[in-house]
Amino acid sequence: MNENAPTTSTESVPVASPAEAHRKSAEYVGFRVDGSPVILNLTEHQRLSPEQSLDLVNHSPSGFEWGYNGSGPAQLACGLLLDYYDDKQFAREHYITFRNQVVSQLECNGPADCWHLTGAEIDATLETITDDVVAVADGGQPAPSLPANWRTITRPNRRIFQRTDVDHYIVFGVGDDEWLVVLCSQGDRAYPAPLASHTVPVDGDVEQAFRDLVAESNDLIEPPEETH
Incomplete structure (x- = not known):
């Protein structure tokens, strides 16, 4: 052998x-x-x-x-x-x-x-x-309070919602006594540019602020028709 x-x-x-x-x-x-x-x-x-x-x-x-x-x-x-x-x-x-x-x-x-x-x-x-990646509660699926064309992006230190059909994002941060919720766009810039923002008391309705910014995002894409 x-x-x-x-x-x-x-x-x-x-x-x-x-x-x-x-x-x-x-x-x-x-x-x-x-x-x-x-x-x-x-x-x-x-x-x-x-x-x-x-x-x-x-x-x-x-x-x-x-x-x-x-x-x-x-x-x-x-x-x-x-x-x-x-x-x-x-x-x-x-x-x-x-x-x-x-x-x-x-x-x-x-x-x-x-x-x-x-x-x-x-x-x-x-x-x-x-x-x-730090997983978020909804696992990256559409957020319950936002339309289907918005999704969560996972980030270790922040919560970001991204619009899938347009270059729009919603981010928020917390201060001592209020939330800052910002709609922004990256475009060709090195840093995102704010388009609109809301401040909400920490015990206020942050979800409503999200919905308001979603509406403002829609208005930026398709401005509301003027009434005569």
Whole structure:
């Protein structure tokens, strides 16, 4: 008997499924053609289009961008997660953090003047994001007091509601004797810009303040008709 021959084991060895292995081998590349951004999924030999992600969140109808915190990079972050994981809820919950940590840092460089992002890099980033998330009571589903087009974004230190069809957010903070509830928009700015706000006593109706700001968000999108 050959003592150097490999031995067999009754224990099964975990092996990645073909689909998972294929996903991890994914590679995305971004560059510009005549100034316009182009993103390719090299594994699938396909160009990434904003259309699918725009059906999920509408931050930048004009298309993708990268290299800063803004609406174009938010759309790209959502598009990348949606294309890679094929999970709308997962993409919706994590694309803002993915934009802040990854897409905002992408830059075209090297002889090819482009950026590369692999599936393994996406997985590694999302593992840190999901590990740090503090779950909220509704688990990211539509908040009971808000319309279906508003969802909760999980944050370790604050509560944020995001409108899924427009770049609007509602955040709130507590002071010594009152709540500050703010409707804001990120746009292409480095920091969100306030659009409207309400202060509410700590024992007041904060939910009503949310509903009022939702109404103001609607008015900003579709101003009420003037009565004659």
